Amino acid sequence: MGDVWPPVAFGYQQMDAKMSVVPRNQREQYQEEGYMILPGVIPQETLEMLREECSYFLGYFDSIMDAKGVEVDNLCHRGKRYFINNRYRLSRRLWQFLFSPLMAEVAQAALGPEVYLFHEQWVVKGAEQGMKFGWHQDSGYVKHYEKGASHKPYVTVWCTLDDVSEENGTVYLLPHSRGGTKDCLLDHTLESGTNDVIGYNGDDPGDPVIVPAGSVVAFTSYNLHRSGANQTNRMRRVYLPQYSCEPIRRPDGKPWAMATPFLKNGENVYDHLDDSADKYGPFSE
Known part of the structure; x- marks a missing residue:
């Protein structure tokens, strides 16, 4: 598979640039309440690719915990809950999804014509013992760990690799009008x-968000949300890119996570051949 732009693998050749996957009512809901729900918009070929990559990164992170001799590593609890972040450069395929026409449309609908990849992670809950995740704003993590880092709200793009339900630990959103x-x-x-x-x-x-595999749920980093425990006999897997309208920096000026250019004036400017961790920020634990 060649490293080409625009990506023609994984079903994106089926997407006409003039077609919109974000309808007006969802754009308006995002602006008022902070979230949009797009069921089943990820092409099947892409969904299979993401599942394969997820399996690799789960094994990868278990090996990291083995090497450390730990069962808990930051937010990751072995077999129960995983947050594996900012490793997309270790994959030959993930960039084609992160900087795809689909992600471009979702990010631009949320943020406008200037977009950077800020963060990306796998969020996985293990079968029968997958842990809950408490009420928070995603920006709350930035504020908590970097109290001097001010930033505009960014967008979290919650992409389902499995059907999600209350039984397997889906996300619960609190609209702006109720959460203030x-x-x-x-x-x-x-x-x-x-x-x-x-x-x-x-x-x-x-x-609760109840949607099939291959759906996209995008919400602002100011929206309060939580998730329940996985009570089923299968994993609940999500891939979660986050995009910002400007680089989010620490007080010393360094990127908080990443600041990889994606859209400029609404045009895709991502350069895969020039994408380096040294330039755009380190891997973040």
Whole structure:
């Protein structure tokens, strides 16, 4: 498979540039409530590729924990819950999804014509013992660990590799109108035993997202969200790119995670041959 742009593998040749996968009502919902839901928009070939890559990275991270002699590594709990982040440059194929026409349309609908890849990760819950994840804003993690790092809201693109349900630990979203979060980044506190940071302790349970494999759920980094435990006998797998409208930097000026150029004036400017970790930021644990 060649490293070419635009990617013609994984079903993207079927996508006409004039076709829109983000309807007007979802664009408006994103602007008002902070999220959009796009069921079944990932081509089947792409979905199979993402599942294969996920299997590789699960084994990869288990080997890292083996080498460290640990069962818990930051937010990862062996066999229960994995957050494997910013490793896409170790794959020959993931860039074709991260910088695809589909991700370009979703990111531009959320952020406008200037887009950078900020962060990407696998989020996997193990069968029958997959842990919950507490209420938080994604920007709350940036604020908690880098208190001097101010930034505009970015977009989290939650891509389902499996059908998701309340039984297998789907995400629950709290719309801006109920969470009061449209322009508000809350303080978060560290939860003992899980390493989660928690930004909400209210009574609203949020709205569960029930969608099939191959769906995209995009929400702002200010939206409160949580997820339940996986009570089924199969893994629940999600791939989760995050994009920003400008580089997000630490107080010393270095990228907080990544700042890889994607869209400029609405045009795809990603250069696979010039994509280096040294230039755009280190792998982030």
